[in-house]
Amino acid sequence: MTPIVAFTDLDDTLFQTAAKCRPNQNLRTAALSSSGEPLSFMTLGQQLLVDLLLKDAYLIAVTARTGASLSRVKLKFNHGAIVNAGGTILDPNGQVDQKWHDITAPKAKQSQALLTEALEMANCFIDHFALEAKARLIGDYGLNFYLSIRTLPGHGSELSDLEKELSEFFGPKAAVNLSGHNLTVRPAYLDKARAVEFFIENYLAFSPEEGLIIGLGDSLADLGFLNLCHYQLIPTNSQLAKFRAL
Ligand SMILES: [Mg+2]
Known part of the structure; x- marks a missing residue:
């Protein structure tokens, strides 16, 4: 693998619910509901984008989903993931990163x-x-x-x-x-950007100067971590694209 990592938000970035998709599109189920029904879908463009990234990059989810709702996403994140809006980091084996947990747990309790x-x-x-x-x-x-x-x-x-x-x-x-x-x-302590920073320091096999870091996100909650990346991919018509256009 090349030294490329893509930190990506999930919902409304790589897939969305059917109500947000135009009819007659070539949709692929991307995530299931808690009762096991197809709930979120990828357009053909989103499928091609993910295929393109998976070809050469380590894909790391950076999501507000819990660990359980990440497990209902059909994409597999075999190089680690950030869940709970930055509150928890999962290592490549899907185990909770204890060092990060020890940092966020007391703050979560205080909140x-x-x-x-x-x-x-x-x-x-x-x-x-x-x-x-x-x-x-x-x-x-x-x-x-x-x-x-x-x-x-x-x-x-x-x-x-x-x-x-x-x-x-x-x-x-x-x-x-x-x-x-x-x-x-x-x-305030809960921030995807801080978790991405920790991930970059502790999990990447290369330093940012020796590789390429791409960020993908659609909402203002993603802005902080996108700013840590060399390049940012923002869906057109998303909250963030509209914010940037102001
Ligand atoms: Mg999103």
């Missing part, structure tokens, strides 16, 4: 009060406006990492006021990001 408060605020907002949205804490390996609030596809704007409210309330203590119909609240 419980913040997450509980954010969950209460979200549930109040959902009840008040009678939204068909669901707020839940995303946890893994005995820790809660962040809050996810999902509404129906195409109804993301219903969460705009909640995004503003949470963002003003928590200020620099948390990153609040509305992308599509998914609103997330991540305690």
